[in-house]
Amino acid sequence: MPQQTMLEFIEELDKIGQLRRIPEEKRADELPTLMDSVHDKAILVEKLKDCDFQFLAGAYSTREQYAHALNCDVREISARIAELATKRVKPEVVDSAPCKEVILNGDDIDLTRFPLFLYHPHDGHAYLQDVNVVSRHPDSGLINWGMYRLMYRSRNETNVDMRNDSHNSRVIARKYQALGQDMPAAMVIGGPTLDKIACMFSFPGVDDWDILGGFYGKPAKIVKCETNDLTVPANAEIVIEGRIKTTEGWVYDEGPYGEFTGTYGGGLPHNCRFVVDCITYRKSGVYQYATIGGLKPGLTDMMIFSLAVEGDIFTALKNAGLQVLDVYMPSGGCTNIAYTRIRTRGGGDAKQALSVMLSCSRQWFPKIAYVFDEDVDIFDDERVKWAMAWRYDPRKDTVIIPELNVLPLDPLGQTDHPPVNMSKVGFDCTIPLVGDYDHFAFAAATVTDPLGELPQHVEKLTEDELAKRMADFIRETPRTWLDILKRFHGQPNPLIYRAFGQLRPKLGRVADRRPNYPYTFADTWFVYEGDSGKRK
């Protein structure tokens, strides 16, 4: 899908039933509960008291929204992301864009133009949440963008939450710090779901606009900033240009934040300060906000984390030579629990998959991984629990890896600052390929399909005639009960069972012909064809 404007995007959300419009005027302090009351679509508050912007939230909080943006089925999201993340298309610089309709400099700069509110009761302050921080690597010149939160300080300054060592914006900010320079940054607000997915991906030596174009399948249109040499996507609604004061260091108190974990993180973080030089925006534009926390933290815009990690896991398993079929992070796990379905061939596929799943993503998730066979629908929690109940052996199917990377937000980490590590666990819920296992013992007892339409011309038989034909049928070769039912389908059901009853005293079961043990004429109940009767 090519680059969309926010208006086109919102119209499309409406069309596919993924938008609730709220025409009544709302106050900023009403927004938190409003966002927490809708978990199956986006909300658009069309009028906000004391604010010129409309308010959009939850626009990337459902699998349906992602599937639509990626033009695939909800079950194919991980494979589709893995595919699109490899594509590169160079951007096209345009002269102007709607986000230049209003340009504020000097004393006109005022962040209180945006709706500010206390999202979670223990947050340190209000914050801008759906902000893509654009920066340029000082050595390579490559653009990076990634989402970070900015906690309000005053009309023209915020803090910026950059605490994780695997996040490129922090890596780049540290470079500027080492050079004794502040980091020029452009904070982009407003973007369709595809932009949000693309911004989660970064690869060494690759410009993030080339990745964005790869997701579009077309060049990303970008426009120059007013006060620095950065560029931003031309479909941005609001751009806040300024400097992250890396020369001052990570010295400012920020937070706590209600986190995507549904908890508050571990303490009062140290972060950098951001000073605003210029604000540009589209007149009567849309102020986008990402839902986070609340009582269903897995069903917020932070679901994007899960989607990004699903894509990472899919790619990594494929690269490890494993036959991955799909990857799914159930929403309740808030990106910390992942399921994978694989086709096992090598005796170590499942354990290898677990170690890959626990360590492959630069987002450092998940902490808990499960791997399943191809016959298990990992999108169906009933089947997932079933497979774990009967295929997982705690003694040999638990993989624990100590001291792997996690974000400082994990409450068990008991810290607000890196470095931090923690053990991670994988559960092998696949049928073992190595060892003397009776594989039929693991087969799912699904239900018998109907025998089909009755045959048109069925010869009417008495019970004795039926018993005789049944006997001939079994004498030809040992037969299962399903063979017999199919063969005499059309005869009255009670008659079939009565005729069989006549034969039953003379029949035994071929006990070493797994799994159906067909009936055969014999003078013993258990008939062995092989030498030992050993199960195969």
Ligand SMILES: Cc1cc2nc3c(=O)[nH]c(=O)nc-3n(C[C@H](O)[C@H](O)[C@H](O)COP(=O)(O)O)c2cc1C
């Ligand atoms: C809405 C949203 C807000 C986020 N806020 C933060 C944040 O405040 N601090 C942080 O370290 N990561 C945050 N993240 C995660 C990063 O955006 C994510 O890891 C991203 O891949 C980093 O991009 P980068 O490595 O290219 O800079 C947020 C993610 C989302 C979706």
